[in-house]
Amino acid sequence: MTAQNLLVELFVEELPPKALKKLGDAFATVLADQLKAQGLASADAVVTAFASPRRLAAHVTGLLGRAADKAVSQKLMPVSVGLDASGQPTPALLKRLGALGADATAVAGLKRAPDGKAEALFFESVAPGVELAAGLQKALDESLAKLPIPKVMSYQLETDCELPGWSSVNFVRPAHGLVALHGSSVVPVKALGLTSGNSTQGHRFEAAVSPVVLKDADSYAATLLKDGAVIASFAERRAEIVRQLAAAAAKVGGGCKPIEDDALLDEVTALVERPNVLICAFEPQFLGVPQECLILTMKANQKYFPLLDAAGKLTNQFLVVSNISPSDASAVIGGNERVVRPRLADAKFFFDQDRKKTLASRVEGLGKVVYHNKLGTQGERTERVRAIAEWVAAKIGADVEQAGRAATLAKADLLTDMVGEFPELQGIMGGYYARHDGEHADVAAAIADQYQLQRDHTNAANLISMTLDIADRVETLVGIWGIGLKPTGEKDPFALRRHALTLINRFELLGLASSLGAGHMQLQLSSLLDFAKQQFKPGLISAEVCTELTEFIYDRCQNRLVATFKQRVEVADAVVSMRPPLHDISARIQAVEKFSKLPEAPALAAANKRIGNILKKSEGDVAATVNEAVLIEPAEKDLFAAMQTTVPAANAKFDAGDYTASLQSLAALRAPVDAFFDGVMVNADDPALKANRLGLLKQLHDAMNRVADLSRLVA
Structure with missing residues (x-):
């Protein structure tokens, strides 16, 4: 057989959408790597991965029908062990040759070569190249075994001649078809109780024919699209969804744009085989609910794309990526609008109910919410954060009373119905409720910012936000580290590395503000850690916590300078080794860089x-x-x-x-x-x-x- 392109497809029931892209890439990559390792494909063979809700496939160029023979040289043993004084083979040598399928006649052809300080005997032979069917079987088995399956399910095979009804298979989803084409020829391989062929299934409802017969490996994608109504490529399907979303938003007008969310886009791409974007709407009255609530429920629960106007405000229209394309889409549109309405009604109900109680009235309830079995309740933690926030505020020139108020109310929204239903909205909802309660604007902003700032390390809305963020993080660092829950290796369940990096960023921002004339920077890491430690019960926190955390934070700072800002290692080391104030590090780095360029x-x-x-x-x-x-x-x-x-x-x-x-x-x-x-x-x-x-x-x-x-x- 001459070199031709290969197509392998595994047809299954609907795969887990959040894992589909990773599964598709892994299936194709491992399959191709195994074929290359066996000499069936060249090192520069082009590999194309396909992944749709019901299939994993790979196209590999230039597959040989049989790998080239390979010269093999096998070390047998030292000459002194293999040959006696008269040069005759010893029993040990003859036994080793027998294991390799040779006999005494091969002794004369053995090669002698230096091996360290001694001379050894080598048996040279030619290993026949692997046949495509055998090589593909091995590659397919390896590819399936190494799939990053999030959760395995067990199912029985439909037929089994030897043990009917008793043979079971473990895989991510039940498999129903296997295609293996080398050019136009079927390669006989088996997997998951299936035997390879040249036909697959198309779209559940819109395929032109069933089954879809594939002429050859190269016509796979085109045939699936024409006869099966399926865009097999994950990347092409994703690009088509992006195109249709933009076109639908333009049709709505008013500068509307669909919300940008790569994770949602990937998940929707994994849910449809041939996308069809439709424009839907909900009642404008729901826009009275904070848009974060509506956006979250539409994205998380329904996989819809909310539409934002030119100012970034939510509109009452949204986009649905349908898996069917009827001539009259009104029923599909109406169905999606009916489905989303109860979700939005729930959000409105939660919002209305939550506003009947002030945040301040919920603070007492935090005393019944466990934060950590060693560190007490959220109520106790709130008191610690409040004390630290007021101390920090005095150091950086923020309003002490407002800082304490923000810290007191910061976690109160954990007890609201909205956050109970949507934990992702904690802090955001607290900001809305604080404004509704008439709290100071900076206090409300700080409550809303506390979780947003975790994702955006570059800015803080105001000094109260900065104060609350520093207090919250240093309390976490001292408390969690102080009871022995330090990061180990790659494990960091409490995200202490992220807390340390963000704390460093806060000091830098405060130092920048100070240099620009916004007041004198009086906050120092050592005193901050020491004050935070004092807020815990005596004996609860380890005595070495401040020293250990100081080293930990400066280590994170040096790593960040090198990894993120591409700073020279020796420059970062020169500055950070001095343990200067955190807010000074950036300026010192710049100074050392300039100095190092002097003759x-x-x-x-x-x-x-x-x-x-x-x-x-x-x-x-x-x-x-x-x-x-x-x-x-x-x-x-x-x-x-x-x-x-x-x-x-x-x-x-x-x-x-x-x-x-x-x-x-x-x-x-x-x-x-x-x-x-x-x-x-x-x-x-x-x-x-x-x-x-x-x-x-x-x-x-x-x-x-x-x-x-x-x-x-x-x-």
Whole structure:
């Protein structure tokens, strides 16, 4: 058989929609990889995956009918073991050859080759290439075994000659058909109790013929579309839905656009075989309900696409992706409108009922909601967050009373009917209810922002939002970490890594606001962690929690700089290793990057490393004091004189927050530093002279490392 394209399709009952794309990609990828590994397909063979609600398929180009024969060299044993002193084969060698299907006549053809310190015997043979049927069977078995099936089901085969009614199969869904075509020829393979053929099924209701007979591998997609009314490609079906959604929105007019949601789009693509987008509507009276509630119920429960107007407001029209295309779609439209109405009515009922009680009246009920069996109730947690929020507010210049009020009410919407039905709306509904209750606008915004900010790490609506977010996260970090539930490996069930990264972001935003004249930044990580720890019952939180969390947060910061912002590892290490205030890190990184590009930077960084090593090896702590009268060498006098002007200037720039200018000021020290190490013996025999020179280096080291540890810029 010559090289031809291959098509394999497994026809099944409706597959789980959220897993369909992954299943389709995995089926095609593993199948092709196995065929390539067996030499039936070339390394550059093109693989096309197909996945629809009722089928997984793969098209692979250039499949051979039989793989090429392969030369095989097998190591047998050392020569000293395989041949005796007279060169005759030993029983051990003959036994090994027999296992390979050879006999004593093969001894003369054995190859000798070095193997480490000894010489070994090798048996060379030619392994016949695998036939396509056998190779495809192996590849198909492997592909099915490695499918990322979310949940396996067991079902009985329809017929079994040996044990009728007793043979069962475990798979994601019952399988009813198997196609395997090499060009136009059927490849005889079996899977899940099925035997391969050249026919499949099309659309449940709209296929032109049944079964759909496939002429050859290359006509698969076109034949399914023409005779089966199925768009087999997941990507093409998705693109068609996007096109139809845009066309339907344009037909509605008014600048309307369907809501953007890739997860919903993927799920709907996995629910239909040939999409047909229809325009539906609901009663305008429901628009009085917060649009987040309506959007969520339409997306989550009905898989509809709500339409937003040009201003981003929800309209009373929505789009349905139907799996049928009747000439008169009124019945389909009417049916979907009837289905969505009770859902929207429920949302309106919940909203109306919830507003009959204020958020403040629900706070007491949080004392009956368990937060964690060791950390107490949501009520206790609310008190801790409130205390932290008020403390943070005082540090960053926010309104302390409003911060405390926002923290007190933040979790109260957990007890509302709407959040009970739609947990995804927690915080959002709290914001609506707070505004309805007449709470301050910043308080309501902070309540609404608390979960939104978890998804958007770049902005906070106001200082009260920022305060509540910091308090909530640091309470979580200290509490969860403090009772021993630290992240391990890839496991982080309480998302402490995400909390740490967002906390870092909050400090950066506050530092930016401070630099722009929005007040002085007084919030420090160490004091924040310590205050948060004090809000828990004595003895509940581990004593080391603040130290451990500090290291954890700075580690996350360094990883983030390298992974997210593509910062050079040595630059990130130089800054973060100094454990500077979190809000200063970004400015210091920029300063070190600019400094590292100066021609003087490599020499100064190397000198800094040398100084650090000298100071480490000295006995006891070195005092940063210098007696000018003890300076005797010209080079040390010159360095001391240069430092008298350069270091104060660098310190002044540092104190003013101009880290770039501070580091660049130090560039003037390169020449005197180089001259010092060329002409001065630091470890002099005279103890007073040695101590004075060490003091000079200590002063220089302290001045050079205020912004970052410059020694880390060199290997």
